[in-house]
Amino acid sequence: MQDAKQQSAQNSQQQVSSKPIKTPCIGVCSTALGDSICRGCKRINHEVVQWNGYTNQEKQNIMDRLAGFITQVVKLHITVSNPERLASCYQELKIKREPCVNAEAQAFYLLQALANNSLHTPELETLGLTPKPEWSNLSRDELFQLIDDAYYQLCLAYYDANYLRAYRQSIS
Numbered sequence: 001m002q003d004a005k006q007q008s009a010q011n012s013q014q015q016v017s018s019k020p021i022k023t024p025c026i027g028v029c030s031t032a033l034g035d036s037i038c039r040g041c042k043r044i045n046h047e048v049v050q051w052n053g054y055t056n057q058e059k060q061n062i063m064d065r066l067a068g069f070i071t072q073v074v075k076l077h078i079t080v081s082n083p084e085r086l087a088s089c090y091q092e093l094k095i096k097r098e099p100c101v102n103a104e105a106q107a108f109y110l111l112q113a114l115a116n117n118s119l120h121t122p123e124l125e126t127l128g129l130t131p132k133p134e135w136s137n138l139s140r141d142e143l144f145q146l147i148d149d150a151y152y153q154l155c156l157a158y159y160d161a162n163y164l165r166a167y168r169q170s171i172s
Contacts, residue, residue: 021059023051024066026112036164042066042155044163065158067101073150074104077143078129085128086110108151111144 028040031048038048047054047062054062080086080103087106089095095113100106107129124131124140135143 018056021056021063024063026116036159037152037155039152042069042151044155044159064101066155067105069151069154069158070108071102071104073147073154074108076132076150077135077147078107078124078131080104080107080128081125081130082128085126089122089127108147111140111147115141115144115148 024041024043025038025048026040028038029048030039031037031043031045036045037043038045041048043051043062043066051059083103083106086103089110090106093110093114095110100109107127110127111129124143131138131143135146138146
């Protein structure tokens with residue numbers, strides 16, 4: 001019985017890993033302008049350049065890192081008070097996005113799409129989101145900008161800790 005469950009899990013994992021993983025690019029790439037971290041998708045410059053050459057596992061590792069950072073930052077700023085409402089907003093507002101790993105990532109990508117959209121859109125509470133008390137005086141777009149800036153800073157810190165320091169050590 002255990003062997004059948006393990007085999008089923010392995011088959012499921014193989015099916016997921018055989019599907020192409022789409023780029024997280026949102027068309028606002030700043031690495032071409034010299035940024036180490038893209039201001040749009042938050043990938044490291046070499047990840048942007050080498051994306052099409054990566055294996056699905058390498059791409060998934062990058063996506064998992066970014067999702068972890070998003071989750072960490074979003075939880076500091078907002079609470080997903082109504083996950084069902086949040087999910088339904090994607091359809092109502094006709095926003096196309098790959099399925100997210102969790103509600104916090106879903107909230108981030110929804111707010112990102114709304115910030116880049118000139119249409120009148122609902123406030124946080126009608127999206128199933130509640131700002132933390134210290135951020136409740138900010139507009140939805142101001143709060144998204146704060147979250148996006150914190151996300152960018154976290155990605156920069158990761159880059160510094162994992163790539164820049166190693167590079168500096170290798171040349172000294």
